[in-house]
Amino acid sequence: MIASCGIIAVLSILLFIQRTVALSNLSSSNAICGFVASTNVATIDGYTQWECSVLGDPVTDPCESPQWEGLGCNGSAIVLIDLDEIGLTGTIPSSVGLMTALKDIGLLGNFLNGTIPSSIGSLTSIVYLSMGSNCLSGSIPSSIGSLHELLLLYLNTNFLTGSVPSTIGELLSVRELYLFNNSLTGFIPSTLGSLSSLRALSLNVNHLSGTIPTTVASLTPLERFSVNDNWLTGTIPASLSALSSSLKYMALDSNQLSGTVPTSFASLTKLIFLWVQDNQVTGSLPTFVDSLSLLAIIGANNNYFNGSIPESFVLGNVQYLDIEDNLLTGTVPTNIGNMSSLKDFSAGSNSLSGSIPSGFGDLSALMIIDV
Numbered sequence: 001m002i003a004s005c006g007i008i009a010v011l012s013i014l015l016f017i018q019r020t021v022a023l024s025n026l027s028s029s030n031a032i033c034g035f036v037a038s039t040n041v042a043t044i045d046g047y048t049q050w051e052c053s054v055l056g057d058p059v060t061d062p063c064e065s066p067q068w069e070g071l072g073c074n075g076s077a078i079v080l081i082d083l084d085e086i087g088l089t090g091t092i093p094s095s096v097g098l099m100t101a102l103k104d105i106g107l108l109g110n111f112l113n114g115t116i117p118s119s120i121g122s123l124t125s126i127v128y129l130s131m132g133s134n135c136l137s138g139s140i141p142s143s144i145g146s147l148h149e150l151l152l153l154y155l156n157t158n159f160l161t162g163s164v165p166s167t168i169g170e171l172l173s174v175r176e177l178y179l180f181n182n183s184l185t186g187f188i189p190s191t192l193g194s195l196s197s198l199r200a201l202s203l204n205v206n207h208l209s210g211t212i213p214t215t216v217a218s219l220t221p222l223e224r225f226s227v228n229d230n231w232l233t234g235t236i237p238a239s240l241s242a243l244s245s246s247l248k249y250m251a252l253d254s255n256q257l258s259g260t261v262p263t264s265f266a267s268l269t270k271l272i273f274l275w276v277q278d279n280q281v282t283g284s285l286p287t288f289v290d291s292l293s294l295l296a297i298i299g300a301n302n303n304y305f306n307g308s309i310p311e312s313f314v315l316g317n318v319q320y321l322d323i324e325d326n327l328l329t330g331t332v333p334t335n336i337g338n339m340s341s342l343k344d345f346s347a348g349s350n351s352l353s354g355s356i357p358s359g360f361g362d363l364s365a366l367m368i369i370d371v
Helices: 002-038 094-098 118-122 142-146 166-170 190-194 214-218 238-243 263-267 287-291 334-338 358-362
Strands: 071-074 077-082 089-091 104-106 111-113 128-130 152-154 176-178 200-202 224-226 249-251 273-275 297-299 320-322 327-330 344-346 368-370
Touching: 002 077, 002 094, 094 118, 118 142, 142 166, 166 190, 190 214, 214 238, 238 263, 263 287, 334 358
Parallel strands: 077 104, 089 111, 104 128, 128 152, 152 176, 176 200, 200 224, 224 249, 249 273, 273 297, 297 320, 320 344, 344 368
Antiparallel strands: 071 077
């Protein structure tokens, strides 16, 4: 009797597992029908096999030959949705959260509207999530912090509002985070400092306010840091010099930042692009730029820089140098002819004196000059 009960128990467990797997696959298939119901995918040329019954079941198996266009499968589980730039309209269905095997969602460059469903937080295996360049609105769901395997997040160029959720600091594997060109408000969360694998952080063209959190200095692999075109105030954190081994692109322009450019930035020897224009930065132009041998782009116009243009500012690799609309005095350095790569030099709307150095005639790459 006891043995029979044991056999029945084992069979019951096996049956439960079998039913669970079947339900999982059924949920995944039904979830893809959510996209059919909420978007125009089935009407797009090449995607007409995306067909579901009135009961919400796929007419053909999405993962069996011929596999539905734009899907990738591992067995019967859908692991990839690639619908980038196909003219997709409609909304993202909340049923997407049932597709727990998903590793890659590509919805870039369409016309999707509505909100990002909070059920997205159930996709704990996902490594690539791209919803950029759509018409999405509403806030970024806090559940996004559950995506611990995520490497790349693209939510840029939408109409997203609200604050950047603090839970975004829980994306410990993320390498690229693009939230630019939205209408996000509030402070930049200090929790971003926990993203120890982050290489690119783009929060530009939003309505973010407050100061640049010093925790950004903890992101030692960071190569690209863009917070331009926001409403940020306070000073430029000297602690950003801690990114000396990685930072190549820093865009702080078009904010309300004040104070001086930290002298500690002399350690940012990998820096290629430095944008600080359209702020309220004061003091003299940084004399340490001669230690930044890779620097090619300097945007420092429309600030309150004063004093003269230091000769150390004349760098051979610089292609673009804009220091117009400041409070600069003195003359243009005579060693300007050493800037053999210079294509654009703008220093107008200052209080400079003297003549234009003859060295400008030696600059064969020069296309724009404004003094």
